[in-house]
Amino acid sequence: MKLFLIAGEASGDKLGAALMAAMKRLRPEVRFHGVGGPLMQAEGLVSLFPMEELSVMGLAEVLPKYVHLKRRIRETAQAALEVAPDAVIGIDSPDFCLRVARLVRDQRPGQRMIHYVAPSVWAWRPGRAQKMAKVIDHVLALLPFEPPYMQAAGMTCDFVGHPVVSEPRATPAEAAAFRAALGLAPGAPLVLALPGSRRGEVARLAPRFGAALGPVIAAHPQARVVVPRVRGSADLVAALAADWPGQPLLLDPADQMAKRAAFAAADVALAASGTVSLELAANAVPMVIAYDFNWLSRQIIWRMVRVDTVTLVNLVTESKAVPEFLGADCRPEPIAQALLALLPEGAARAAQDAAMAETMRRLGAGGPPPGERAARSVLAALGLSVEPAQQGAADGEGAPTG
Numbered sequence: 001m002k003l004f005l006i007a008g009e010a011s012g013d014k015l016g017a018a019l020m021a022a023m024k025r026l027r028p029e030v031r032f033h034g035v036g037g038p039l040m041q042a043e044g045l046v047s048l049f050p051m052e053e054l055s056v057m058g059l060a061e062v063l064p065k066y067v068h069l070k071r072r073i074r075e076t077a078q079a080a081l082e083v084a085p086d087a088v089i090g091i092d093s094p095d096f097c098l099r100v101a102r103l104v105r106d107q108r109p110g111q112r113m114i115h116y117v118a119p120s121v122w123a124w125r126p127g128r129a130q131k132m133a134k135v136i137d138h139v140l141a142l143l144p145f146e147p148p149y150m151q152a153a154g155m156t157c158d159f160v161g162h163p164v165v166s167e168p169r170a171t172p173a174e175a176a177a178f179r180a181a182l183g184l185a186p187g188a189p190l191v192l193a194l195p196g197s198r199r200g201e202v203a204r205l206a207p208r209f210g211a212a213l214g215p216v217i218a219a220h221p222q223a224r225v226v227v228p229r230v231r232g233s234a235d236l237v238a239a240l241a242a243d244w245p246g247q248p249l250l251l252d253p254a255d256q257m258a259k260r261a262a263f264a265a266a267d268v269a270l271a272a273s274g275t276v277s278l279e280l281a282a283n284a285v286p287m288v289i290a291y292d293f294n295w296l297s298r299q300i301i302w303r304m305v306r307v308d309t310v311t312l313v314n315l316v317t318e319s320k321a322v323p324e325f326l327g328a329d330c331r332p333e334p335i336a337q338a339l340l341a342l343l344p345e346g347a348a349r350a351a352q353d354a355a356m357a358e359t360m361r362r363l364g365a366g367g368p369p370p371g372e373r374a375a376r377s378v379l380a381a382l383g384l385s386v387e388p389a390q391q392g393a394a395d396g397e398g399a400p401t402g
Contacts (some may be wrong), residue, residue, distance in 0.1 A: 006096070086103055090116065177261070191268055191269070192270070266283070291333050
């Protein structure tokens with residue numbers, strides 16, 4: 001059994017790795033090919049090229065790299081055709097993955113195509129579902145309200161749960177040790193600052209984040225700021241956060257134990273919009289979300305948005321528990337006030353606590369791991385059982401390679 005996987009950013013790499021690990025348990029003879037990051041590579045993938053080349057977002061950000069991305073689309077499609085896998089599985093990054101799918105389908109009409117992470121057609125560009133259905137057979141959805149949108153467009157779709165519900169979390173003892181290592185006084189706030197993973201968004205948001213933290217540190221002089229970083233933008237975050245208040249501690253992107261401890265120890269977080277809001281919710285960290293595109297992307301995209309919130313905790317719970325500062329509203333002063341309002345116990349903090357707990361429940365907490373659900377959904381879509389193929393074992397196919 002062969003699968004061709006394509007991930008374009010850190011969140012997709014995490015999804016892909018969990019899918020691969022589960023698939024190896026269910027079908028040990030499986031072999032993987034495609035594009036992925038360090039987590040997928042640790043599961044046996046040899047990436048065609050560095051995944052970070054695809055980690056761009058926004059119209060103006062893509063334009064300078066358009067020619068290079070077009071070449072990578074062609075190269076990826078050609079590799080998929082040469083592998084002739086049981087399925088091509090695009091993981092998020094729809095602008096890239098669906099273009100690859102289209103080229104492959106043009107050359108091999110019968111190729112099975114699966115996409116992991118339903119595009120947010122409920123938020124903007126609803127016509128994408130119909131276009132997607134021309135090249136995609138089956139969709140794996142992370143959010144419980146997404147399957148009807150995909151099915152209405154003609155694709156099969158399973159809600160497989162969000163991986164955040166099964167990710168490891170630090171223990172209270174580990175959280176306490178992290179705070180002690182920082183030298184935090186009892187009751188002194190620990191503030192997480194997460195200005196994004198893509199270099200473009202970090203460049204836009206980091207100066208505003210630093211300015212927003214100023215009033216927070218002024219009101220709580222003993223507070224410390226911790227900045228989890230990701231590979232690909234770690235150096236830029238370090239440069240832009242150098243003059244932030246709160247003696248920011250910059251975490252090594254490779255130190256996942258420190259990141260988990262920081263999330264478990266935090267009192268409040270300021271974060272860019274994205275899946276990080278679910279990581280914070282899993283750790284019950286009250287948050288403020290702030291995001292902005294560059295001017296051109298903002299003018300185009302905000303006119304297309306069909307929802308009045310972009311934060312996943314709000315969307316899943318149909319609430320406004322998490323304050324957002326988006327586009328022109330992404331300004332330091334109101335962001336700082338929202339952070340200060342969350343530090344003491346009160347109605348705002350209680351509302352977020354309830355919304356975060358409900359989010360985890362609706363995303364599948366307590367059920368089978370999402371990676372396993374995704375792997376079983378893939379096998380069912382391909383008409384395959386979960387038992388290993390005896391012929392593959394007889395042929396000597398063992399652990400997956402690239």
